[in-house]
Amino acid sequence: MNIQHAFPYPLGATLTKNGCNFSVHHASPYPISLIIFDDNGNHTEHPFTEEYGTIKYTLIDDVTEHTVYGFKIIQDNEALLLLDPYAKALKNSPHYQVPYTAKQSWTLAQCVVVNNDFDWQESQRPMIPRSETILLETHVKGFTLLNSDVEESVRGTYLGLADPANIKHLKQQGITTVQLLPVAACMHEPHLLKMNMVNYWGYNPIAFMAPDPRYAKSDAVNELKTAIRELHKNNIEVILDVVYNHTAEGGNGGTTFNLKGLDQDYYLHHHGNYTNYTGCGNTLDITHQPSLNLVMDTLRYWVEHYHVDGFRFDLAATLGREYDQFNPNNAFFKAVAQDPTLQKVKLIAEPWDIGPNGYQVGEFPDGWNECSDKFRDTTKSFWRGEQNYLKSIATRIMGSRDLVSASRWPHKLPVNYVSYHDGFTLQDLVSYKERHNHANGEDNQDGHGDNRSDNYGVEGETTNPRIIALREKQKRNMITTLLFSFGIPHLLAADACSHTQKGNNNAYCQDSDISWVNWKLDKHADEFKVWLADIIQARQTHMVPMINAFSGSKRTKQKVNWYTPEGNNMTHGDWHRAEALCLHLNIYDGEKELLIMINQSNVPTRFELPKSQHYNRWALVCNTQYSTIESKHVIFDYSLSALSIAIFNAE
Structure with a gap:
């Protein structure tokens, strides 16, 4: 029977x-x-x-x-x-x-009800090493909606990610890993619905396992799986941005969509009120067993049935909370560390929330790569010309070892970035001094006030060739710093096209051309797109061997020297008054040597090049004074233009 x-x-x-x-x-x-x-x-x-x-x-x-x-x-x-x-x-x-x-x-x-069967056509996860990873953060809809090279019927959808034209772009740029803004079904906040607006970014989850129908033609489940399969066939990873710190049900007096009606203890309570460590009205209590089960089951589901390659956790400090305290040894981190499914994927933390003791940069367990806001702030301030940032920029270039020892690399390499979805795009960082968020309906009071940006003489777009040239060089300065630092570089998809959000630094509710990537490139944007692809390739060729050599137990055999332009070792006083310096990285067996030459001053600076023990001359890899990358050989010295960075490889 x-x-x-x-x-x-x-x-x-x-x-x-x-x-x-x-x-x-x-x-x-x-x-x-x-x-x-x-x-x-x-x-x-x-x-x-x-x-x-x-x-x-x-x-x-x-x-x-x-x-x-x-x-x-x-x-x-x-x-x-x-x-x-x-x-x-x-x-x-x-x-x-x-x-x-x-x-x-x-x-x-x-x-x-879903049948989990799907034809993966023997596609394999790319398994890109962390040292080789180039992260590209993008929105499913906004990335392809205006790209005329993408098949019209799939623009702005999951299938648009799998379109040959989109994949061709990613491969030409050298992108190894696409990081998608939340694709789990999202509910729009009541104040946005009242204004006939939406939560475009998707950071307000209503169903952790269900792909948002907004980005599907007809079947979100199979269309998202198809996109991931086709990206994998082209050796491109997919990481999902996930939100487990709160749900869309809000706080006291909010709506009941599911968890509130099933179990009040899904949330942290203080005297009967919902705690709000997230700024969204409630906080998921991961110390509660059903909540922990839900998060763990969801993570495994995405890996097992969608073949995703990792996760970026929004406000991840919340996941380590035991009420007001953060505990890197709590049940959630232990559960992830022992899970054979999750051990194989990348885990990226936004290592803070807005609650007490919420800033936890450097405190996450091994296996978690953390977003480095210190890299972002230092890089922007340094290239904007602020003084007393020389020592800080050197620390960030060397992988923020004040926060995480290189002995824990590569599994603890920082995720470095200059621009993110929340904040100015790269183009706006060099075009606007102030935020311009009026379209968001909050009287320009929303969004971060500390942008560390500049307009170089004109707020917004300009036809002044001098200002345009300076802006383009500053973009190259920040990206070169990003790509030739120790860490995992994170790029914003819109930046490859020099997209501007017209000064909006909090476009979370802008399902409009403010957010949709503009693929109609002018001469300068097209030059930058080509340059970006070239500098990413240079990074993979010249910087990856350095990251590998300086990681783990091998790091003690490598050599690091900081020089003044005159070729002398940097002294304590130099770090406080110099505006230019040179970093010499040397792998101990002579396999690879690299120079990173930086000039923050407003005048050209001549550098005496250090002698190599194994090679006859230095070859120029990149000079941000120029919009193209051309090889040039030097032996003894080099004159670096004002406000520029140059990279040399020993030959």
């Missing part, structure tokens, strides 16, 4: 041979039942027949993939439909008319 039985795990909707098992963690006082919709939108109600602790579960015969379902609770004498926290797909794009009502929930909270 073959009798089918219901089972408590895994949670969510799991297809079986003859039906579907539905399981949910439910610890609230609100009565719960299962709702199944037919093709006409009519529904039937089913009780959960089994219990296992706080798990309610049942098995329903004849349920197939694409079946629509939800969980009903009775709250305030109203029948409210809840999204399954383990929903793998949503029928509708999340949206509602403020205020949210029980009636609207019966459309918004419809989940779809």
Whole structure:
């Protein structure tokens, strides 16, 4: 006799041979039942027949993939439909008319049963070493929507990422890893809905496992998998930006989409109020076992069924919280470290949140690479011409070893960046002194006030050739510093096209041409795009061997020397008054030698080049004074233009 039985795990909707098992963690006082919709939108109600602790579960015969379902609770004498926290797909794009009502929930909270089968066509994960990784942060829609080379029907979608023209661009630029802004289904904040706007970036999750339907033509699950498969075929990794620090349900008085209706203790509480370490109204309590299970199950799901190559964790300090304290040895980090599925992928932390003791740069466990805001701030300040940053820029170039020892590289290499989704684009960093966020509807009060940017004489766009030339050189200065520093370089996709957001440094709600990458390049933007591809290739050729040699136990055999322009070793006084210096990196066996020459001053500076023990001359790799990369050989000295950086390789 073959009798089918219901089972408590895994949670969510799991297809079986003859039906579907539905399981949910439910610890609230609100009565719960299962709702199944037919093709006409009519529904039937089913009780959960089994219990296992706080798990309610049942098995329903004849349920197939694409079946629509939800969980009903009775709250305030109203029948409210809840999204399954383990929903793998949503029928509708999340949206509602403020205020949210029980009636609207019966459309918004419809989940779809998914069959996880997919033809991966024997594609393999690229497994790019950290030292060779070039991260490109991008938005699914904004990256391809205006690219006329991409097939029109797939622009702005998951399939647009897999379009041959998009993949060709990524490969030409030398990108190894695409980091997608959140693709898990997102709900827009009430104040945005009132203004007929959306949360464009997606940092307000409503379903952790369901890809957002906004970016699909018809089937978000299979279209996202197709994009990842095609990128993998071209040796390009995919990292997902994930948000586990809060949900879209807000704080006190907020809406109930799922977790609030299933278990109040999914959130941290202080005297009955939702804690707000995230600035979004609530904070997910990872010390609560069902919350920890949800996060861990979600991470494994993305890796096992979408073949993603890693994650970037938004406000990751929240995941290490034990109420007001951060603990790098807490249950979440231990669970990740022992998980055989997650041990194989890249883990990137935004190592802070807005709660007490929220700044935790350098404190994450081994295996976690941390975003370095200190690199960002130092690089921008230094090239803007601020004084007393010479020692700091040297520290950042050498991999911020004041925060993380090189003995823990490459698994603890910092993620260095100049521009990110939150903040100015690279083009705006050299075009605007002030933020211009009026389009966001918050009276220009939102967004970061400390941009460390400059306009070099004119706010915004200009036709002045002198200002344009200086701006282009400053872009090259910052990118060269980024690519020839020890760390994992993070680039913003819009920067390859010199995209401007018109001075908006917080375009989270701008589903418009403010955010959509402009692919119509003028002469200067086209030159920069070509130069960027060349300098990335130079980085892979010349800097990667240095990172590998200076990582782990091998680092003690390598040599680092800092010189004044006259060729003397830097003294304590030089670090406080000099405006130019030279870094000499030497792999101990003579395999590789590199010079990084920096001139922050406003006048050309002549450098005496150090002698190589193994080579006859130095070859110029890059000089940011020029918009093209041309090889030039020097022996004894070199004159470096004002406000420039040059890279040399020993030959």
